[in-house]
Amino acid sequence: MGSSGALVCAAAFVLVLLSSASNDERNFEQREVTFDIIMQEMQQPDSFMMQKEADMMDLFDPMGGSRPGVLTPTGSQPRFRPRSFGGPPSLQYPVQFPLGRPTSDNLQAICLHGDHRPRYPNSYFPPSGFGKQVRKASAVNMAESWFSMCCKGNQTWEREVTLCCATQAWELSVQSFCEEDSSVKDRLYHCCRQMGRDRLNCFHNDAPNPNYEATEELPVPPLSSTTNFNFDSNTCQRTIITPYRIGENRRKKEKKIGIRFPPGRPTVDVIVSLCRDQKLRPLYKANCMPGEGYKWVARQAKAINRIEKGFKQCCKKKQDVLNCTDLKWRDELNKYCVGENGDFAHSPCCSGELANDRYSCFQDISPDPYYNRTSVAEELSLNKLCDYHKIIKNKFPVGFPLKSFVGQCCHRPLDADVTICFLQNLDQMSETCSSRKASTPVVRRCCRMSSPQQCISKILMDAITKATVFSQKKNKKRCPLA
Structure with a gap:
């Protein structure tokens, strides 16, 4: 049946x-x-x-057409899919979100492929609904627009300043997205539940295209951001080339920055060298720099000077030296982050929510974390005449003029060429012994030696040694700009 x-x-x-x-x-x-x-x-x-199986798309568009005026990131027209059909909104209107953190490895791709990554105009989405996808698209549009601005500064900025600009833009876009996402009654994006560096790392790890490779075959039209981005170059710990005013074809001379910030954290392994070699570590002038573009350098210089002053006081103690120096180090770096006027430093280490994260970050980026760069005795050579000839002339005269040495040799770019030039000058001075044209008593006295050249060289090296010790003991503050 x-x-x-x-x-x-x-x-x-x-x-x-x-x-x-x-x-x-x-x-x-x-x-x-x-x-x-x-x-x-x-x-x-x-x-x-x-x-x-009947395609539900045909129920809404039997002719297979699409909604007029609706654009995808690449400019083609997507089919309209109601929310009740066709899967979740993220599949119906995909957004390449989030963007990865700008780094030195992907910076070139950020600038080079900017117009070959998707943008999301308003016409990409239906008039209502899809709020989460719209917020993601706005964050991508915002960051890409700001990246474009940073990349245009490449002509007057060093690469690292451009990277600083892109990093600020990315972090601000992350912050703006989380603020907007938390302001609506919707499920909060999971990375926004975290704070500080953990939040940024979460967004970077979620990025579908962290290398910023080109994903669009044809260039996409740019979209301007409705939110302003004011890049503060003073927060970038790099060199900036400041151009002349419009109409001038020259550029100002590039300022090289030489400052060892931050100092390493005091530990039981470094406390001996920290105190022993304190006189060998430089202090810095904070008032020798122009205000425009170098405020962050002055801020670091003041922080180092205060830390070294605290170290000096701690090292004079017989007990509890390590705890004293570590406390001084932590206090001064906290002051550096907050600033004298209460302005917060835009440093990646200062943005840490927890104090221990901040201190670990400073230790990681320290150029001399173990205080061993200053513990090695400075190698002395005739080339040091270029650095100390003024001190030798005023404090430790050698008995003959150094003008010819400095004028002929010190302008040469390679150290080997400078050394050869000095040796040639010593040969010329020793040759005056045979012609009896030695003009100064010191040179005539060396001419009576078996090796006049070695005698003159020893006089110069003794003067260089004295000038080096004098310079280290004086510990005069140097300008971070050269």
């Missing part, structure tokens, strides 16, 4: 299909329905139980 009932139902279903076909414009020739016909219909791939 069961099989007979199934055959009856199948026959009835085929009759419905055949009757519906009579509405077609073509003449349909009626046939007698037999058992063989029923079995034949059941075996057709596009009929009965194996009929093709």
Whole structure:
């Protein structure tokens, strides 16, 4: 009975299909329905139980067209898919979100492929709904617009300043997205639940295209951001080339910055060298720099001077030196982050929510974390005449002029060429012994030696040694700009 009932139902279903076909414009020739016909219909791939699933898109757009005026990131027109059909919004209107953290490795791609990564105009989404995707798209548009601004500064900035600009833009776009996402009654993006560096790392780890590779075949039109981005170059710990005013073809001379910030954290392994070599570590002038573009250098110089002053006081103690220096180090770096006027330093280390994260960050970026760069005795050579000739002339005169040494040799770019030049000058001075043209008593005294050249060289090296010790003891503050 069961099989007979199934055959009856199948026959009835085929009759419905055949009757519906009579509405077609073509003449349909009626046939007698037999058992063989029923079995034949059941075996057709596009009929009965194996009929093709109806595409819900055709219910809304039977002609296969699309909604006019709706653009995708690449400029083509997507099909309209109601929220009740076709899967979640992220699949219907995909957004390449989030963007990865700018680094020295992907900076070139950020600037080079900027117009070959997607943008999301308002017409990409339906007039209502898809709020989460819209917020993601706005964050991408915002960051890409700001990246474009940073990349245009490449002509007057060093690469590291451009990277600083892009990093600030990315971090601000992350912050803006989380603020907007938390302001609506919707599920908060999971990275926004974290804070500080953990939040930034989360966004970077989620990035589908962290290398900023080109994903669009054709250039996409740029979209301007509705939110202003004011890049503060003073927060970048790098060199800036400041151009002259418009109309001038020259540029100001590039300022090289030489400052060892931050000092390493005092530990039991470094406390001996920290105190022993304090006089060998430089202090810095904070008032020798122009205000425009170098405020961060002055801020670091003041922080180092205060730290070294605290170290000096701690190292004079006989007990608890390590705890004293570590406390001074932490206090002064906290002051550096907050600033004298309460302004917060835009340093990656200062943005840490926890104090221990901040201190670990400073230790990681320290150029001399173990205080061993100043513990090695300075190698002395004749080349040091270029650095100390003024001190030698005023404090430790050698008995003969150094003008020819300095004028002929010190302007040469390579150290090897400078050394060769000094040796040639020593040969010329020793040659005056045979011609009896030695003009100064010191040179004439060396001429009586078996090796006049070695005698003159020893006099110079003794003067260089004295000048080096004098310079280190004096510990005069140097300007971070050269």
